[in-house]
Amino acid sequence: MLSRQQLFWHRDPYDLPGSDGLFLRAVRDNCAYHMAHCPAYRSLAQALSFSPDQLSTMDDLARVPLLPTLFYKRHALFSMPPRRMAMRVTSSGTSGKFSQIGFDWGCIFAEIPMVLRLGWIHRLISPVPAHCVVLGYRPNRHNRTGVTRTMFGLTFFSPPLSRTYALHYQDGEYVPDLDRVVRALDRLGRSRFPTRIVGFPSYLWFGLKRMEELGLSVRLPRGSRIHLVGGWKQHYAQQVDKPVLYDLVWRVLGIPEEHIHESFGAVEHPIFFNTCPRHHFHIPIYSRVLIRDVNTLEPLPMGEVGLVNLISPLIQATPTTSVMTDDLGYLTPGEACGCGIRSPYLTILGRVGLSDIQTCAAGAAERLGKGDAF
Numbered sequence: 001m002l003s004r005q006q007l008f009w010h011r012d013p014y015d016l017p018g019s020d021g022l023f024l025r026a027v028r029d030n031c032a033y034h035m036a037h038c039p040a041y042r043s044l045a046q047a048l049s050f051s052p053d054q055l056s057t058m059d060d061l062a063r064v065p066l067l068p069t070l071f072y073k074r075h076a077l078f079s080m081p082p083r084r085m086a087m088r089v090t091s092s093g094t095s096g097k098f099s100q101i102g103f104d105w106g107c108i109f110a111e112i113p114m115v116l117r118l119g120w121i122h123r124l125i126s127p128v129p130a131h132c133v134v135l136g137y138r139p140n141r142h143n144r145t146g147v148t149r150t151m152f153g154l155t156f157f158s159p160p161l162s163r164t165y166a167l168h169y170q171d172g173e174y175v176p177d178l179d180r181v182v183r184a185l186d187r188l189g190r191s192r193f194p195t196r197i198v199g200f201p202s203y204l205w206f207g208l209k210r211m212e213e214l215g216l217s218v219r220l221p222r223g224s225r226i227h228l229v230g231g232w233k234q235h236y237a238q239q240v241d242k243p244v245l246y247d248l249v250w251r252v253l254g255i256p257e258e259h260i261h262e263s264f265g266a267v268e269h270p271i272f273f274n275t276c277p278r279h280h281f282h283i284p285i286y287s288r289v290l291i292r293d294v295n296t297l298e299p300l301p302m303g304e305v306g307l308v309n310l311i312s313p314l315i316q317a318t319p320t321t322s323v324m325t326d327d328l329g330y331l332t333p334g335e336a337c338g339c340g341i342r343s344p345y346l347t348i349l350g351r352v353g354l355s356d357i358q359t360c361a362a363g364a365a366e367r368l369g370k371g372d373a374f
Contacts, residue, residue: 003029004313008110010285013117014334014343019285020058023313028052030313030321031064038079041065041319061288061311062299064322069268072099078318080104085317089146091267092233101146101267102317110314111270114286118272119157122261128223129159131188133181135199135207136230137174138165146267147230154198154227161193166203178207182216185253189218197226197253201262202235204228205245208252219254226255228262242279264348268323269310273346280337280345287312289346291331292324302344305330307352326351 003026010019031052035042044065045051054063067077074097082088086108091099119125132155137148155163164184167174185207188195197204204226211217226249232239246257264273264281271287283289290309291300300306308327312320328349334342 004106004110004316007313008286009113013114013121013284013286014282014341016283016285016288016343023285023288024055024058024061026313027061027064027311027321028055030316031055033316034079034319034321038077038319040077041079058288061322062290064311065319066297066309066322066324067319068324069099069266069326072101072268072318072320072323073097076100078102080317088144089149089267090144092145092147092230098145099267101315101320103270103315104317107315107317111272114284115153115272118274118284122274122276124154124157124225124227124261124274126158126223128194129161130194130196130223131184131191132160132163133166133184133188133195133197133199134163135166135181135197135203137167138169140169142169142172143174146270150263150265150270151198151229154229155196157227158194158196160196166199166207176203178203178210181207182211182214185211185218185220186216189220191221194221194223194225196224198229199227200230200233200235201228201245202232202238205238205240205248208248211252212248217252217254224253224255224259226260228260264346266310266323266325268318268320269312269314269325271310271312271314276337276339276341276345278337278339280332280339281347282334282337282339282341282343282345283331284343286314289331289344291329294328294352297324302331302333305349308346308348328352 007022007026010022035045048065050063050065054060085102086105088100088102134151136151137143139148139152164181166178166181167176246260249255249260258277262275265271273281276282288311291306292309293300293306305328308325308329311322329347331344331346334344337345
């Protein structure tokens with residue numbers, strides 16, 4: 001799909017107006033491919049009287065067949081056989097069910113320039129070697145979750161000297177070992193190389209609180225950074241405001257707020273959303289975000305709160321062109337941020353009630369019918 005590659009190789013990753021034409025063309029091609037190769041997706045498109053030819057303006061993106069993330073957790077849907085896929089990954093499955101998403105080789109090669117451009121713009125890439133502390137899962141052949149692959153990949157933003165993991169696979173399950181992380185951070189405070197901490201914000205909070213209880217504090221070497229991924233998940237009840245977390249990071253590790261980064265994404269929408277210096281998720285050109293009314297699913301204007309709908313032509317192996325998350329959020333004009341990035345930014349407020357998503361997922365399943373996956 002040449003249109004997809006042209007979009008993902010576009011020079012400015014935040015030039016939304018300059019990339020609108022490329023984005024529309026790539027979405028048209030992506031929808032046409034899925035309709036031709038996934039009978040179930042074609043059934044949904046026909047039930048909605050949708051044709052890729054209807055996508056002539058950016059407002060028409062609201063017409064693209066919409067599938068909730070909960071649907072992918074209950075149905076495996078593919079547009080190519082497994083032998084043609086580069087890999088299949090899953091969501092974290094914290095709700096007891098997980099999505100299965102196929103990644104084609106074209107998707108992998110499109111992601112590379114995206115990650116490199118955004119990593120460079122946000123000053124995540126450095127030639128200086130660093131020790132890595134991963135507050136997440138140690139890779140294991142039984143683990144195919146997207147977040148594990150993401151965290152492992154982020155350790156290569158600088159040459160990794162070592163990796164210390166917070167979660168280890170033992171007897172068929174992952175077991176946290178925060179004491180190992182605490183010992184590693186205490187040791188790395190005496191290293192002449194910086195430390196890169198990557199992982200779940202919940203485990204960062206728990207680990208730093210543990211250090212504070214033990215009376216431990218370090219000053220990690222200059223150039224040390226933190227990259228938070230994956231949200232609070234099942235620990236949402238213990239979630240703290242960002243300023244509280246950032247203050248604890250400074251007190252215990254000596255890392256300033258400007259060196260704390262955060263990523264937002266989903267296995268169904270693996271676009272690299274990274275916070276700007278003011279901690280806002282500006283929309284990159286590889287994605288478009290619609291905010292939809294919780295009751296009617298109609299698109300809402302800028303500033304109004306609703307369900308977050310993520311659109312991207314990245315994946316060809318699974319029809320994830322337009323995905324509705326169970327997140328509530330709103331959009332703000334980029335100029336209001338003040339960081340210099342002009343694309344709108346997305347604010348996530350929390351998750352909507354499960355019953356609303358279940359109703360939408362059930363409706364999608366009914367319209368999809370009982371067609372084969374491919």
